[in-house]
Amino acid sequence: MSLSGRVRQSVVGRSIWRSGDVATDRDRATKHWSSFLLHLYPVKVRREELAFRYSWFLGVISLVLFASLFVSGMYLMFFYVPSPATAYGDIEYLQTEVAFGQFIRNVHRWSAHLMVLAVAAHMTRVFYRGAYKPPKEFNWVIGVFLLVLTLLMSFTGYLLPWDQLAYWAITVGSSMAAFAPWIGDQAQQALIAGDQVGSATLIRFYVLHVAVLPGLMVFLVMFHLWRWRKDSMLSQPEESEHG
Ligand code: HEM
Known part of the structure; x- marks a missing residue:
């Protein structure tokens, strides 16, 4: 018997494998x-x-990027305080003084851009394959929520550096909400916590970005993967051959 076989068959090996x-x-x-x-x-x-040619692993790629955002984001949290007095300086300090600060920030930023692309590509692949058809239609609905959450993560993260680009991008983006029929003004107020982007907006975006939205995403991604497991067992060859 090979060495690895012997290890697996030992008392310790059996307790592990x-x-x-x-x-x-x-x-x-x-x-x-x-x-x-x-x-x-x-x-x-x-x-x-x-x-690979069935899924192009696009869901898995989205998942890997999400994990990368999670880990790099946690590192960034050590050095960032969400207040107008400190936020900009914290990012500057992170970029210039903190060990691996600039690198980790870039990993976070690029993972975010790539995740939006990967999720959109994953959704397109699912659509063209007809993989949203029964029994996978509920997973498509969960996917739509995941897409919205991914975009909201990008939007809320955009304000955090608190530079001119961030400030005006969120001012323009949230002004667009005011044009929604009937609930426009309330939507804008709820988004930026006041009449204009300020410290209340920053703390709101921060809490959404680091706690509420990732929490929801982790839960929904787990649900999505569990449904994927169950549904790929249920799907019949003829459904997807024509799908
Ligand atoms: C955070 C974003 C997302 C992650 C991490 C994710 C992850 C995954 C993974 C790992 C799979 C299985 C393997 C694969 O197909 O590549 C999968 C399957 C699936 N996803 Fe997503 N997904 C996300 C967003 C979406 C979106 C936006 C939609 C559509 C609206 C969607 C719909 C589906 C469907 C229907 C399946 C089953 C496909 C099949 O069995 O062929 N997902 N997802």
């Missing part, structure tokens, strides 16, 4: 469910759904 020999489909399913990484995937899935 747990499943024994794999002979039948049932053994394979047991092994699958008991593995942390493999349990993310359905036990049974049509081979073509796992191929």
Whole structure:
């Protein structure tokens, strides 16, 4: 028996890998469910759904970018205070003094731009493949919420550097909300917490950007992936062949 085989069959190895020999489909399913990484995937899935040419891995790419934003964002939070008196200086300090500050900020910024592109491309792929059709239609709806949340993350993050570009971009963006019929003024007020962009807007955008929206996104992404697992098991070959 090979060395790795012997390690797996030892008392310690069995306590970690747990499943024994794999002979039948049932053994394979047991092994699958008991593995942390493999349990993310359905036990049974049509081979073509796992191929690169089916999904172009665009959902997975969106997920990786989201993870990158999460990690880099946490680093940035150590050095940023959301107040008009400090925000601009904090970013300047981060760029010039903090170890890896400029690099991490760029990772965060680029991941954000790329995530918007990746999510839009993922949605387009799902549409052209007809992958929104039953039984996956509910996952499409969750996806629409994820798209809106992704765009709101970009919008709220844009104000945080508190420079001229940020200030005027949010002033213009939130003024557009005022043109919505009937609820325009209320929508604008709710967005910027007052009549013009100021310290109340900054704290509102910050809390949305670092807590409310990412929290909602983590929950919805988990739900999205769980539905994806279940639905790819349910989908029939003829549905997607014509889809
Ligand atoms: C935060 C944004 C999103 C993430 C992280 C994400 C992630 C994923 C992943 C990892 C998959 C499975 C593999 C793949 O198809 O690449 C998937 C499948 C799917 N996603 Fe998304 N997604 C996001 C946004 C969206 C949006 C905006 C839509 C559409 C409105 C959408 C609709 C779907 C559907 C219908 C499936 C099943 C596709 C199939 O089984 O062929 N997702 N998503």
